[in-house]
Amino acid sequence: MSETTTAPTELPVYMLRDGFDPAPELGALRETERVGRARSPFGIDVWVLTRHDDVRAALADSARFSNAAPVRGVPGMPKMDEATIRRMRAGNPLLVDPPEHTRLRRFLTPEFTVRRMRRLEPRIHEIVDERLDAMQRSGPPADLIAEFALPVPSLVICELLGVPPEDRAGFEHRTGRLLNMSIPVDERMRLQAESRAYMSGLVAREQREPGEAMLGMLVREHGDDLSTDELIGIANILLIAGHETTSNMLGLGTLALLRHPDQLALLRDDPDAVGPAVEELLRWLSIVHTGVVRTTTTEVEIGGTRIPAGELVVFALPAANRDPGATTDPDRLDVTRGEVGHLAFGHGVHHCLGAPLARLEMRVAYPALLRRFPGLAEVPGTAAFRSFHVVYGLTELQVTW
Amino acid sequence: MSDAETATVRVIADRDVCIGAGMCVYADDTVFDQDDDGLVVLLVEEPPDGEGVRRAVQTCPSGALRLAGR
Numbered sequence: 477m478s479e480t481t482t483a484p485t486e487l488p489v490y491m492l493r494d495g496f497d498p499a500p501e502l503g504a505l506r507e508t509e510r511v512g513r514a515r516s517p518f519g520i521d522v523w524v525l526t527r528h529d530d531v532r533a534a535l536a537d538s539a540r541f542s543n544a545a546p547v548r549g550v551p552g553m554p555k556m557d558e559a560t561i562r563r564m565r566a567g568n569p570l571l572v573d574p575p576e577h578t579r580l581r582r583f584l585t586p587e588f589t590v591r592r593m594r595r596l597e598p599r600i601h602e603i604v605d606e607r608l609d610a611m612q613r614s615g616p617p618a619d620l621i622a623e624f625a626l627p628v629p630s631l632v633i634c635e636l637l638g639v640p641p642e643d644r645a646g647f648e649h650r651t652g653r654l655l656n657m658s659i660p661v662d663e664r665m666r667l668q669a670e671s672r673a674y675m676s677g678l679v680a681r682e683q684r685e686p687g688e689a690m691l692g693m694l695v696r697e698h699g700d701d702l703s704t705d706e707l708i709g710i711a712n713i714l715l716i717a718g719h720e721t722t723s724n725m726l727g728l729g730t731l732a733l734l735r736h737p738d739q740l741a742l743l744r745d746d747p748d749a750v751g752p753a754v755e756e757l758l759r760w761l762s763i764v765h766t767g768v769v770r771t772t773t774t775e776v777e778i779g780g781t782r783i784p785a786g787e788l789v790v791f792a793l794p795a796a797n798r799d800p801g802a803t804t805d806p807d808r809l810d811v812t813r814g815e816v817g818h819l820a821f822g823h824g825v826h827h828c829l830g831a832p833l834a835r836l837e838m839r840v841a842y843p844a845l846l847r848r849f850p851g852l853a854e855v856p857g858t859a860a861f862r863s864f865h866v867v868y869g870l871t872e873l874q875v876t877w
Numbered sequence: 878m879s880d881a882e883t884a885t886v887r888v889i890a891d892r893d894v895c896i897g898a899g900m901c902v903y904a905d906d907t908v909f910d911q912d913d914d915g916l917v918v919l920l921v922e923e924p925p926d927g928e929g930v931r932r933a934v935q936t937c938p939s940g941a942l943r944l945a946g947r
Contacts, residue, residue, distance in 0.1 A: 581896055
């Protein structure tokens, strides 16, 4: 039992950071070996792709780089029977390839169109303004993560899905620990089961009485096409992905701007600068270290390195997004860069479903925060970068204004 | 110069491949739209050869867009 509860003490190279930057050794790997080897936090050896072109090509190639990894023993993971594993994976579009992926994703694409997002925009402004009002009422200092960066996306996804906002503390806590690789795998498995159990309660309620939000829509319009396990899986991944990612962009992005005041001023003062600035923050911060691990379906060759069939491959997104072969002066934060083609949302058929929502939330939240509190400043020494997490970010950031 | 400015390109959109990411609509909403299912709809089949159209083709995550003859 004792070895099943050990947490990783060393992070793989693709999760190493130095403040806002990928660790120097990750950049060095990209410039020298191009394709690296690392041991994942699960204790499994993986190949690491680092260059922009390699990562982009592999992300687009779901035939040779499969998301439907065969279930294999992970050190420390409790034994589970096939049926349990199948149930836990059901409905997660990130764990299947086309055509199954296409089937699942198409239930959701109508909910994330550009037009839908435009309709949602006024409500996002309201949610952002309510949080800013609350911060203003309590007065400085405030933890920007707990008071703004986390609640804004959480409340938005609650409303979109039809999850009761009063359940926020519970699911935020679960997700935060579930994605924390320093927490032993058996506890994280337990949290995953808890999170599914919570969602199965919500899905059962919607099945009795479908509401107006996305869960109700899925039950009403696709109740015959989706199994209950799939509904639970879809809702669960939307809830987790919907708050944990954008919240870290809001927190870490704000700190990045506070430490680059000239860039902050551009974003705050010019509405036309906001869109490109959000893209640049996505590129420069690349908070998702790798996305979902892929399995090679055949032998592949990348820059002279042969990777046999059946091997695990991860894509080092921060390295790819700072590749001098793809972006000029890539380590400089330049909100006027105006280049597109970053891989922060991935690429290929698994490109982030919620990207339009994330973009909208950031385009509303950053300028609203910076205009409400023109004197916003970090309390020195309080920014706590978190390393052991699937999504990079801050656990705390005290600010004054 | 004027020839280059008025040149058009023929865009081909494969709706079977499209995943509804909407990146093309962000790139140029005078050429690209999404239907109720989120899938790409071409508003103009032969738009002027412009930066937005090229960006849409280049950044389309699923590879559903291409320019004819290229």
